[in-house]
Amino acid sequence: MTTTPLISLTWTDHVTGRQGHLVIDRLVRGVSSGGLRMREGCTLAEVAGLARGMTMKEALHYDPEMRYIPLGGAKGGIDCDPRDPEAYGILVRYLRAMRPYIERFWTTGEDLGLTQDVVDRAAADAGLVSSIQAVYPLLDDETAARRRLADAFAVEVDGIGLDELAGGCGVAESVLTALDRAGVPHEGTRVSIQGFGTMGGATARFLARAGLSIVAVADVKGTIANPQGLDVEALLSARDPYGTVDRAALRAADTELPGDAWLSADADVLVPAAVSYAIDTAGQARVTARWIVEAANMPVLPDAEDLLSARGITVLPDVVVNSATNAWWWWTLFGDIGADPDQAFAHIRRSMRALVEQVLTRAERDGTTPRVAAHGVVADRLPLIAERFGWYA
Numbered sequence: 060m061t062t063t064p065l066i067s068l069t070w071t072d073h074v075t076g077r078q079g080h081l082v083i084d085r086l087v088r089g090v091s092s093g094g095l096r097m098r099e100g101c102t103l104a105e106v107a108g109l110a111r112g113m114t115m116k117e118a119l120h121y122d123p124e125m126r127y128i129p130l131g132g133a134k135g136g137i138d139c140d141p142r143d144p145e146a147y148g149i150l151v152r153y154l155r156a157m158r159p160y161i162e163r164f165w166t167t168g169e170d171l172g173l174t175q176d177v178v179d180r181a182a183a184d185a186g187l188v189s190s191i192q193a194v195y196p197l198l199d200d201e202t203a204a205r206r207r208l209a210d211a212f213a214v215e216v217d218g219i220g221l222d223e224l225a226g227g228c229g230v231a232e233s234v235l236t237a238l239d240r241a242g243v244p245h246e247g248t249r250v251s252i253q254g255f256g257t258m259g260g261a262t263a264r265f266l267a268r269a270g271l272s273i274v275a276v277a278d279v280k281g282t283i284a285n286p287q288g289l290d291v292e293a294l295l296s297a298r299d300p301y302g303t304v305d306r307a308a309l310r311a312a313d314t315e316l317p318g319d320a321w322l323s324a325d326a327d328v329l330v331p332a333a334v335s336y337a338i339d340t341a342g343q344a345r346v347t348a349r350w351i352v353e354a355a356n357m358p359v360l361p362d363a364e365d366l367l368s369a370r371g372i373t374v375l376p377d378v379v380v381n382s383a384t385n386a387w388w389w390w391t392l393f394g395d396i397g398a399d400p401d402q403a404f405a406h407i408r409r410s411m412r413a414l415v416e417q418v419l420t421r422a423e424r425d426g427t428t429p430r431v432a433a434h435g436v437v438a439d440r441l442p443l444i445a446e447r448f449g450w451y452a
Contacts, residue, residue: 067081067082067103072149072153074145077137077145078137079135079136079149080101082133082134083132084131084134087130087444088197090197092166092194092389093135094135095134095167095169095170096135096137096172097141097173098137098140101136101138103136105136108335109335109357112132113131114441115378116386119378123443125393126199126394127389128197130389133167135157137150140172142301150177150178154182154190155185158187164193166190166191167190168190168191171333171334174300175212178190198393204393207391208391208392210398211391211403214398214399218296219260219264221403223260225383225384226257226261226262226383227258227259227260228407229380229381229384229411230330230352231262231265232265234350234375236415237375241349245270248327249274249324249326249327250327250330251322251330252273252332253277253330253331253333253355254332254333254354255277255304257302258332259302259332259333260295267291274289274324274325275326277321277333278298279318280306280315280318282315283313283314284320285313293308323347327349327350328349329346329348329350330351331359340360343359344366346372351367352380353376354377359374373429374428374429375415375418378430383411386410387407418436421435421436
């Protein structure tokens with residue numbers, strides 16, 4: 060796999076001077092897939108790393124028997140706090156500038172700092188048909204496919220949209236697969252989560268319903284902790300669109316701790332589900348958990364992962380763990396599953412368990428980390444995809 064992206068560019072907003080980036084790492088059948096994030100400090104290097112990760116996520120879900128054929132990897136990023144009053148205008152102008160790419164080569168959607176409804180509204184204001192219109196020519200029946208995806212996005216399960224729950228279901232299944240392989244019971248296993256937005260909140264729900272105890276949750280205001288377990292549903296009901304929990308919803312036994320306290324919580328599993336680069340070499344020394352399950356993109360720095368591995372702490376990599384969100388979109392659009400939550404969750408669980416099992420088995424066999432093993436699976440599959448579809452066409 061080449062290390063040089065196909066397209067890499069930086070855009071400067073003529074109104075505010077803010078910058079945005081787009082990296083298309085690879086095209087398959089002329090199209091790439093990857094979300095658009097908005098955060099203060101977003102860099103081109105960050106977006107390039109995320110685009111490479113998308114190439115890997117797509118390849119990891121390649122199944123020649125399915126209607127969904129993985130696309131290439133891409134990513135967009137805007138250097139702006141999504142809470143900034145000027146953020147929406149910047150987003151619209153960015154999408155307008157990227158319109159030629161979105162119309163032909165790049166399918167995008169929500170990522171850190173942006174929800175899908177905001178992306179959809181901004182895309183319409185930018186004159187786009189859809190943020191994923193580049194994939195439409197690959198569909199057998201565009202009208203039916205678009206209706207199916209729209210129906211899926213309209214589904215809610217206990218007050219949360221199916222589109223928000225898909226990724227968390229995949230993260231939770233990754234955790235449960237690791238526990239099952241190690242012979243660790245679900246009941247009583249303690250989990251600490253950084254981030255309580257789309258991915259972190261959904262992960263917390265699925266793990267709590269599987270019997271695990273969520274003992275700490277971190278948002279922008281700090282860490283909420285309870286060694287006896289938090290009331291996840293109450294916290295979900297009390298969060299704002301950015302994943303910040305209203306502290307009025309806390310129970311008497313819940314405590315408020317500093318923002319980084321999630322890292323050293325007395326937990327068996329850590330789930331970083333917020334920003335990239337959350338665990339560095341200093342922070343890893345505070346970790347006592349047995350597993351770190353990367354729900355966020357690139358949360359553990361490479362040097363920190365080396366030190367964690369040397370201490371016997373397993374890092375399940377983002378390219379595997381959080382890949383279900385992207386895959387669910389395409390499974391639904393291409394018609395492998397319908398707009399039905401039970402069908403979606405069953406397919407996600409089955410696919411993610413098989414993938415995590417494959418990666419962990421390979422890591423154990425080769426004496427490597429799960430990340431190296433996942434890279435090995437990708438290296439095996441990319442030539443098969445290229446042989447079938449070519450490098451660009």
